[in-house]
Amino acid sequence: xxxxxxxxxxxxxxxxxxxxxxxxxxxxxxxxxxxxxxxxxxxxxxxxxxxxxxxxxxxxxxxxxxxxxxxxxxxxxxxxxxxxxxxxxxxxxxxxxxxxxxxxxxxxxxxxxxxxxxxxxxxxxxxxxxxxxxxxxxxxxxxxxxxxxxxxxxxxxxxxxxxxxxxxxxxxxxxxxxxxxxxxxxxxxxxxxxxxxxxxxxxxxxxxxxxxxxxxxxxxxxxxxxxxxxxxxxxxxxxxxxxxxxxxxxxxxxxxxxxxxxxxxxxxxxxxxxxxxxxxxxxxxxxxxxxxxxxxxxxxxxxxxxxxxxxxxxxxxxxxxxxxxxxxxxxxxxxxxxxxxxxxxxxxxxxxxxxxxxxxxxxxxxxxxxxxxxxxxxxxxxxxxxxxxxxxx
Amino acid sequence: xxxxxxxxxxxxxxxxxxxxxxxxxxxxxxxxxxxxxxxxxxxxxxxxxxxxxxxxxxxxxxxxxxxxxxxxxxxxxxxxxxxxxxxxxxxxxxxxxxxxxxxxxxxxxxxxxxxxxxxxxxxxxxxxxxxxxxxxxxxxxxxxxxxxxxxxxxxxxxxxxxxxxxxxxxxxxxxxxxxxxxxxxxxxxxxxxxxxxxxxxxxxxxxxxxxxxxxxxxxxxxxxxxxxxxxxxxxxxxxxxxxxxxxxxxxxxxxxxxxxxxxxxxxxxxxxxxxxxxxxxxxxxxxxxxxxxxxxxxxxxxxxxxxxxxxxxxxxxx
Numbered sequence: 001x002x003x004x005x006x007x008x009x010x011x012x013x014x015x016x017x018x019x020x021x022x023x024x025x026x027x028x029x030x031x032x033x034x035x036x037x038x039x040x041x042x043x044x045x046x047x048x049x050x051x052x053x054x055x056x057x058x059x060x061x062x063x064x065x066x067x068x069x070x071x072x073x074x075x076x077x078x079x080x081x082x083x084x085x086x087x088x089x090x091x092x093x094x095x096x097x098x099x100x101x102x103x104x105x106x107x108x109x110x111x112x113x114x115x116x117x118x119x120x121x122x123x124x125x126x127x128x129x130x131x132x133x134x135x136x137x138x139x140x141x142x143x144x145x146x147x148x149x150x151x152x153x154x155x156x157x158x159x160x161x162x163x164x165x166x167x168x169x170x171x172x173x174x175x176x177x178x179x180x181x182x183x184x185x186x187x188x189x190x191x192x193x194x195x196x197x198x199x200x201x202x203x204x205x206x207x208x209x210x211x212x213x214x215x216x217x218x219x220x221x222x223x224x225x226x227x228x229x230x231x232x233x234x235x236x237x238x239x240x241x242x243x244x245x246x247x248x249x250x251x252x253x254x255x256x257x258x259x260x261x262x263x264x265x266x267x268x269x270x271x272x273x274x275x276x277x278x279x280x281x282x283x284x285x286x287x288x289x290x291x292x293x294x295x296x297x298x299x300x301x302x303x304x305x306x307x308x309x310x311x312x313x314x315x316x317x318x319x320x321x322x323x324x325x326x327x328x329x330x331x332x333x334x335x336x337x338x339x340x341x342x343x344x345x346x347x348x349x350x351x352x353x354x355x356x357x358x359x360x361x362x363x364x365x366x367x368x369x370x371x372x373x374x375x376x377x378x379x380x381x382x383x384x385x386x387x388x389x390x391x392x393x
Numbered sequence: 394x395x396x397x398x399x400x401x402x403x404x405x406x407x408x409x410x411x412x413x414x415x416x417x418x419x420x421x422x423x424x425x426x427x428x429x430x431x432x433x434x435x436x437x438x439x440x441x442x443x444x445x446x447x448x449x450x451x452x453x454x455x456x457x458x459x460x461x462x463x464x465x466x467x468x469x470x471x472x473x474x475x476x477x478x479x480x481x482x483x484x485x486x487x488x489x490x491x492x493x494x495x496x497x498x499x500x501x502x503x504x505x506x507x508x509x510x511x512x513x514x515x516x517x518x519x520x521x522x523x524x525x526x527x528x529x530x531x532x533x534x535x536x537x538x539x540x541x542x543x544x545x546x547x548x549x550x551x552x553x554x555x556x557x558x559x560x561x562x563x564x565x566x567x568x569x570x571x572x573x574x575x576x577x578x579x580x581x582x583x584x585x586x587x588x589x590x591x592x593x594x595x596x597x598x599x600x601x602x603x604x605x606x607x608x609x610x611x612x613x614x615x616x617x618x619x620x621x622x623x624x625x626x627x628x629x630x631x632x633x634x635x636x637x638x639x640x641x642x643x644x645x646x647x648x649x650x651x652x653x654x655x656x657x658x659x660x661x662x663x664x665x666x667x668x669x670x671x672x673x674x675x676x677x678x679x680x681x682x683x684x685x686x687x688x689x690x691x692x693x694x695x696x697x698x699x700x701x702x703x704x705x706x707x708x709x710x711x
Contacts, residue, residue, distance in 0.1 A: 028412015028536060029588070127552075165538075264693040265444060266413055294657070296650035305644040306651055316643055320631075323639050328627055336627045337640075339619045340655040346689035347654055373657070 011393045015285050015367055016043050016159060019255045021152060021248070025164045025173075026259035027269040031290040033163045034378055034387065035259050035371075037066060040161040041095055041381060042388035045083070048092030049158030054148060055099050066097050066381065073101035073147075075156075078381065086382035096157065105143045108150075113234035113241070128227040140165050142176040142242075149245040174249055174282065181242035250282060257286040260361065262354035267361060274364050286367035288391055289358060294372055297351035302344070309341035400609050400681070400709060401427050403577045405522045405569065407534040407544065407605070409595070410581030411588045415613040419581045419685070420533040421448035422701035428465035429702070430711065432528040435521060438469040439514060439534050439543075445469070450695040466527070472510045475517040482520075511546035516562065519569045522576075537580070537591045544570065544578070544603040570605050577608025582672065584612055584665035593675035607680050611705075612669065614687040616662045619655060628655065683708040 016022060016039065024036040033055060040053035052075055053066075066078055078095040107124060114120045123129050148162055164173055231238070248254060256277050260270035270287070277284040296302055309316065317334035362368045369391030378384055400406065401423075408423065410416040417438070424436035438445040438454060446454050451461045456474040458466040521530050535543050547563040547570065570576050580595055582588040592610060599607055620628055630636055632652060641648050676682065685704045691697040 030413060261413075263413075265417070268444070294650075294653070297654060299650060301646055302650040305646050305648070308644040309640075309651065312643070316640060319639060319643070320636050323635055324630070328630055328636070332624055332627045336620060336624050336631065339624070340628070340631075340651055343617075343619055343658045344651050344654045347658065349689050373661070 010367060012039065012042070012286065012367060012369065012391055013046060013393055015255060017047055019159065019253055021148065021160050021162065021251075021254040022257055023148075023162045023164060023249075023254065024257045024259055025273055027266045030259050030261045030266050030270075031371075032259040034384070035257075035288050035290060035391075036161050036163040037097075038378075038384040038388035039257075039391075040097075040159070041078075041384045042392050043159050043161070044078075044093045044095035045088050045091040045385065046392070047159070050094045050096060050156065051159045051161065052096040052098060052151065052157040053161045053163070054151065055097070055163040063097075063099065066384070073104045074098065075151075082381045086380065086385055088381075088385060093158070098151075100140070100144055100147055102140050102143050105147050109143070109146060109238075110234070113237035114230075115233050119230060119233050123227075123230045126223065126227045126230065128223050141173040142180045145173055145177055145245050145249065146241070149241070149248050152248060174277075174280070177242040177245040177249070181239045181246075252283060254283060255286070256282050256284045257288060258284065258365065259288045259290060261291045262289055262357040262361075264353075264357070267357040270361055274361070278364060284365055286369070287361060287365040289361070289368070289370045291373045292358070292370040293347060293351045293354060295351075297344070297348045298355055303348050306341040306344035306348070309337045310345070313337045313341070400577065400579065401430065401432065401529060403529065403575060403608060404527075405518060405530050405532070405576040406579055406608060407532045407540065407577070408579045408581060409534045409537055409540040411591045412536050414581050414583045414588050416536070416581045417445050417533050418448055418697060418701060419579070419611055419613060419705075420531055421445060421698045422685075422705055423579070424465055424467075424531050425462070425698055425702040426705050426709075426711075427529050427531065428462055429706075431464065433464055433466075433526075435466045435468065435527040435530045437467070437518060437530060437532045439532060440536075445533050447693065448695065448698045470514050470517065472513045475513045479513065479516060479520075509550075511543045512550050512563070512566075515543060515546055515570070516566055519566045522569055523565065534578075537595045540578070540595070541598045541602050544599070544605050548603075567604065570603070573606035573608075577606050579609050579611055580607065581611045581613055583614045584616075584669045584672070586668055589668045589672045589675070592672060596676060596680075607677070609681045609683055610672070610676055611683045611685060612672070613685045615669075615684045616658065616665060616687050618662060619659050625659070628659075 022036075022039065024032050024039070026032045036055070037053050040051050043049075044051040066082075075096045075098040078097060080091075083089065083091050083095075106129075110123050110129075111120055114123060144162075144165055148160065151157065151160055258270050258273050258277070260266045274284060274287070313334045314330075316337055317330045317332075320333045320337075321328055321330040358370070371387065371390045378387060406423065408416055408420045410419075420436060420438075424434050427434040435458060436445065445467065446452060449461050449467065451467070454467045454469040456468060456471040458468040461467045518530055518532055521527060534540055547566045551560065551563045551567075578599060580592045582592040596607055599605060631640070631648070637648055637652075673682065683705065685701055685708070688697050688700055691700070
């Protein structure tokens with residue numbers, strides 16, 4: 001684990017006050033998107049400045065919670081009216097939101113790095129490029145971090161909160177820039193391009209082409225080659241850029257926040273993230289535990305009372321019927337008492353399991369916040385801020 | 394209208410769902426149930442998370458299928474191993490498959506040519522079906538955000554690669570995937586906002602972008618209903634001082650946490666019921682909806698797999 005400075009942040013407020021980028025990661029279904037949006041909204045209200053929340057999730061969830069419809073690759077300000085409606089007429093700063101459009105971001109990247117307009121056009125038309133940039137999700141991880149870098153280096157925002165994509169391995173995105181750099185400097189890339197440049201294939205690499213040709217067909221190989229020949233024109237800019245993105249992720253101005261629930265599978269995965277982030281020396285500073293059951297479920301005396309309600313339900317029901325002069329009928333009361341007791345016992349079992357998980361996870365990060373189960377779903381900025389209040393200080 | 398195909402009568406079932414809804418647990422339960430009902434069953438984990446094994450309390454699964462229960466085999470997808478098998482069996486390139494740099498070349502081509510990893514995955518599964526090695530193959534597939542890319546890979550490759558053996562391969566895969574008697578997708582969801590949204594969205598995308606049939610939607614973690622209407626009135630009355638003090642005297646302490654806890658359970662259930670109604674409205678009426686209870690006692694392990702399998706069995710009318 002990296003050594004920590006003395007004045008380590010102890011609340012979300014002090015953590016986010018000190019950082020420029022906060023990357024929220026966690027497995028799917030733990031409320032990561034909502035938590036990231038809530039943190040950004042809180043930062044806009046309490047810390048001031050311009051705060052951007054960038055969601056890179058193909059599902060358009062953040063839009064729901066922020067009450068924005070159809071926002072895209074460009075950053076859009078959450079209107080002051082939304083803050084008024086949320087009971088915060090005077091937020092100290094501004095809240096902005098953006099959603100990653102993978103295709104558009106790739107196109108921008110090409111426009112930036114290609115040497116001339118003709119090359120830009122040829123790359124954008126290449127069938128392989130269209131597939132990489134649009135259809136397949138793996139490119140998402142790289143472009144997400146690339147876009148983060150772009151937004152950060154433009155300097156329009158004081159704090160950028162990032163909701164990471166639901167990847168197969170939820171930490172893929174931190175390695176994506178390095179992999180992208182490796183990919184474009186690969187020996188195989190050069191190997192693949194050679195025959196289409198010189199038509200001379202040396203003896204050593206011939207079997208490679210034979211296999212590749214038999215599997216993929218030569219037209220396809222040609223498409224690949226053309227794609228990379230075009231891409232090579234952008235090589236230097238591209239690799240340099242990937243490395244810069246990589247550095248930014250490790251910068252001390254960047255913090256990682258792991259989000260989880262205390263259910264077995266997500267907690268297991270969160271433990272894995274925490275270990276990887278620490279061992280790779282990223283700055284992991286906070287853990288948010290969502291949908292945690294209220295602590296009264298862990299109370300032993302309450303558990304004993306619940307058991308008594310169930311065991312003595314008929315007798316207690318008769319007494320209740322008597323005290324209400326028969327307004328409540330004993331059979332109904334009996335069933336209700338039994339249900340109340342049994343439901344408590346059921347949730348108590350879950351709460352005990354959660355307490356054990358929580359103890360395991362809480363060791364590493366310096367800020368640990370637990371957020372209770374919310375009765376209702378979050379539909380607006382007010383809901384996000386109420387959620388944010390639960391973990392902010 | 395023909396009777397809907399029973400889920401377990403298909404040969405290839407892709408189980409998907411939003412992350413966190415219990416997709417792997419349901420895959421394990423479906424696998425258990427199929428095997429118990431006498432089907433030679435293969436369960437395959439596609440995501441490299443490796444926790445399918447936890448639901449059977451068995452060691453880690455590998456690419457080579459391994460029998461883990463009577464009638465039940467398990468494997469995990471490994472695209473590189475799958476490619477090697479494909480080269481050996483389909484293209485008779487056994488020798489080539491043993492060349493060292495092949496792995497790196499594959500990695501490279503797969504990164505360069507998106508869809509290659511997906512097709513090697515889907516291809517292996519289709520192949521097991523075509524060769525009739527199993528009665529049913531149940532796949533713990535990619536989550537909702539990724540499954541369409543996986544299932545649409547044969548079409549995508551068809552569009553990219555004009556000639557060659559890979560092109561020839563996609564034809565029979567498309568036949569298997571497109572035959573509703575053979576292949577189906579199961580979406581696992583929970584009665585919560587986002588999982589329900591994603592289920593409805595995925596239904597539309599499956600229709601628009603793939604030729605694969607939606608076989609069923611399985612709603613996991615359905616909470617029990619605590620009270621009927623009359624009982625709810627009784628419950629509200631328990632909070633009033635006369636009744637409450639009587640009961641607190643009898644059980645020797647505050648009823649507050651018990652009443653709060655029950656109110657939370659009622660609210661949770663009510664919110665979830667609303668999402669369930671939205672789901673019922675949003676999903677094509679011909680698609681069966683199956684319900685699995687929230688398991689309070691165990692969230693993990695073989696015991697939970699058994700409980701879910703029993704509940705599924707009842708839902709499927711066995």
